[in-house]
Amino acid sequence: MELGQLLQKRVGLLFPGQGSQHVGMGQRVHQLSEAARRIFVQAEEILGLPLRRLCFEGPAEELADTANAQPAILTVSLAYLEALRERLRELGASLQPSMVAGHSLGEFTALVAANALRFEDALRLVRERGRLMREVSQERPGGMAAVIGLERDALEEVCREASELGLVVVANDNSPGQLVISGEEQALQRAMELAQRRGAKRVVRLGVMVASHSPLMERVAHALAEMLARIPLREPEIPIVANVTGRILSTVEEIRRELACQVAQPVQWTTSVREMTNRGVTTFLEVGPGQVLTGLVKKIQRDVEAYSMRDLGLES
Structure with missing residues (x-):
């Protein structure tokens, strides 16, 4: 699919969650895009983690560690997003999605894309979210x-x-x-x-070493709520659909509640995708590693188009 074709459609951006990680993710877009390279450099400076080595070379076990996988997936997803924006600028256009949503961890990425959460804050949040989830998983x-x-x-x-x-x-x-x-x-x-x-x-x-979206994660939810109370948030510039309710998040307080409680609550992905189509989205673009969400969309709503980064030539 040609990127320019997206400009004529009502596009919903989808951001994947944990389990989508794989060794080699983001390497192609890092080679192709200066904007993507900047995202990787920024993430490494903020976290002090060798994210490029982890993403491109592994080892798989280290990448799958939830404290590494979460910031790695967020970084790779935003690298793809910046590469898309860069390509469209070269065409004299800009990316204007109708809506955004993210599956689990991907909700943090979606909020960065909607300019409601700063990249640096999202990175620190998901790094700590992953660390706390790992801690619970080691106990149970x-x-x-x-x-x-x-x-x-x-x-x-x-x-x-x-x-x-x-x-x-x-x-x-x-x-x-x-x-x-x-x-x-x-x-x-x-x-x-x-x-x-x-x-x-x-x-x-699934390739997830923690019992996400279960009551086991209540302690993580409480810790996230305390962190989120101290982090500056803005109202989203693009409508974002919530995991927990499958409805639009509008206010800063709604975002704080959603990001804290979703780790211990079920993800209503079917409801979320249908909410987006009911509000006019006709084409979905999965912005991140893999094609999990692309496949799910095609099962939820057969009359829409769904594409991944591979379809745009940004992932091998």
Whole structure:
């Protein structure tokens, strides 16, 4: 797809969350774009982390560490965004999205894109968010799994049965037919087995080493609320759809509440995408590593277009 074609469409920008990381991410856009290179340099100066080495070379285990993965994905996503803006400036145009949204961690990126949160503050927030999530996970190890082809009621019953072994809940509504469960290791493993027995088409362990969007993360939510109270925020310049409610975030106080509580609450991604299409978005562009959200959009709303950075030639 040619970038200039986006100028004639009502575009919604989507920013991916944790699990989208992979060794080599961002390397191509770093080679192609001066604006993208500036984002990487700025992030490394702010955090004192060798983000380019981590993103481009790994090792995968170090990149997957939640305290590294979160700032790395945010940085790569914003590098892509700046590269898009740079290319459009060369065409004498500018990127004017109708709406933005981000999945989990991606919500922080979306708020930077909407000029509601500064890049440097977002980096520090997600670095600490990741560190706190890792801390909880070390105390109560867990993770997440996608369950495909099982009704929500049946999956909730599975989680209730598996909860004899620990906490496990239905965490995310990613698309029709795809739900995500999250919880402590033994309970999660039991729920995965039960889901398959009850008729799930597939059960896939996700590349996330923490039980995000579950009550296990309440302590993280409280700590984030305290941090967010001290960080300057602005009302978004672009409408942004919230993870927790699937509705527009309008005020600074709404943003503070959303960013704190979403780590322990389910992501209503199906509702979020439908809210964007109901408000006129016809084309979705996933701005970040991978194509997870592009695939989900096509399952949620078959009559819209959805593209990733690979489709624009910015990711190999």
